[in-house]
Amino acid sequence: ERMNIVPVVHKTIERLQMTDAQEIHFSPDSRSLYADVHEQSFIQLLVILLDNARKYSNDAIHVALEEENNWIKLSVEDRGIGIPEDAQPYVFDRLYRVDQVRSRKTGGAGLGLSIAKRISEQHGGSISMKSVEGAGSVFTVILPKSEA
C-alpha cells in the first residue's frame, strides 16, 4: 500500500533501540516521504541492514532518508569492519559470507542481504553498497517515490 515511510523507519529504529544500546541516528529529509511498499517487507529490509550494521560495527549507525528526483533513497551507514574489495561483488548472493572465521562469532547464514535485494527489486527499486575494509560500509536502497 501507499504509505509515509518516515514514521515506519522511526518506529523500526525505536523498537531495535529498546533491546540494544548501540546508537542509531536517523535523519530524514522531510516528515513525509511516500512509497508503495508492503509494510512488513519494507521493515524486514530495514532490519536486515540495521542488524548487519550492528553486527559488524561498534559505533553509532547513521540512517538517512532522502528524496532524489522520483526516487527515495534509504541508506544505512556504519563505521565498522567494512568489506574487502574482492568480496564486495558477492555480498548480495545467497549464502555468501565474507571470511567464515572472521564472521563466525557473529553467526548468520549469509541470507540477509540476498533477501534485502529481493525485497528492493520486488518494489521496483534496487540496493547497492560501498565499503572500505577497516573503515565501514554504507548500504543504499532506492525505491520509486509515490505522491501523497
Ligand code: ATP
Ligand atoms: P544473516 O543471514 O543472518 O543476515 P549474514 O550477516 O552472514 O547472516 P548477509 O546479511 O547476507 O549474511 O551478509 C553477507 C556477508 O556480508 C556477511 O556475512 C558479512 O561478511 C558481510 N556484511 C554484511 N553487512 C555488513 C556490514 N555492514 N559490515 C561488514 N560486513 C558486512
